[in-house]
Amino acid sequence: MIEILTPAQVDRARVTGALVADILQTLRRRAVVGTNLLDLDGWARDLIRDAGAQSCYVDYAPSFGRGPFGHYVCTAVNDAVLHGRPRDYRLADGDLVTLDLAVLKDGVAADSAISFIVGDRRPPQSVALVEATERALAAGIAAAGPGARIGDLSHAIGTVLSAAGYPINTEFGGHGIGSTMHQDPHVANAGRPGRGYRLRPGLLLALEPWVMADTDELALDADGWTLRSATGCRTAHSEHTIAITDDGAEILTLPTGRLR
Known part of the structure; x- marks a missing residue:
């Protein structure tokens, strides 16, 4: 299903998007050396409920997962990149962390992810991974607008990731979003321009470039959810929810600083 939102729904999506972004930034500030991933999950639960x-x-239980996810935020560390299920692990200096959060408020969902390094040690490879996904996300957003095609966004994202030297997995990528978290169209992180669905005002997309340092192959954890790089290399993931407008694309998941 491809859902086109009304102006009133897009207004509600702005509120949801800001909430997602503010929760992520709050969790990022609390994610210091020694923080337990289960505590991050508990804080996410409380912040979502308080809002x-x-x-x-x-309760998310897609075909690729093993039963309901059962947690409030995805916490992927180092070689984990997608659907990282919170576990009893305390963050260490230099860990590369991805937090991925999706929330529904007033009937509209928003989805965002951030990758960052914990502590004072900043391995150059980790810095490069994060920066590449952020640049790719910006390129994908810049390519979005009414009349553009999904392939234009995929091509813009993939061009940045390939230029940075990273292999690209196209099995998981961006997606439509609206009254539910995951909708059509799929937005692969590489593609051919001029192909695919033509964007229209009112369409919401979650764009999410993610990469692994030296492979495009994933390995599934025993928890049935967490996807890691097959080689054990580090990974990064950046995501924004955007709304297609009459003039271009609006980022909905920007923080306001209202939460602490």
């Missing part, structure tokens, strides 16, 4: 919103993850 009168609902988690998109707790």
Whole structure:
């Protein structure tokens, strides 16, 4: 299903998007050396509930997962990149962390992810991974607008990631979003321009470039959810929800600084 939102729904999506971004930034500030991933999950739960919103993850049970996800935020560390299930692990200096959060409020969902390095040690490879996904995300957003095609966004994202020297997995990528978290169209992180669905005002997309340092192959954890690089290399993932407008694309998941 491809859902086109009304102006009133897009207004509600702005509120949801800001909430997602603010929660992520709050969790990022609390993610210091020694922080337990389970504590991050508990804080996410409380922040979502305090805002009168609902988690998109707790009861999420797609075909590729093993039962309901059962947690409130995805926490991927180092070689984990997608669907990182919170576990009893305390963050160490130099860990590369990805937090991925999707929330539903007033009938509209928003989805965002950030990657960052914990502590004072900043391995150059980790810095490069994060920066590449951020540049690719910016390129994908810049390519979006009414009349553009999905392939234009995929091509813009993939061009940046390939130029940085990273292999690209196209099995998981961006997606439509609206009254539910995951909708059509799929937005691969590489593609051919001029192909695919033509974007229209009112369409919401979650764009999410992610890479692994030296492979495009994934390995599934025993938890049935966490996807890691097949080689054990480090990974990064950046994501924004955007709304296609009459003039271009609006980023909905920018923080406001209202949460602490």
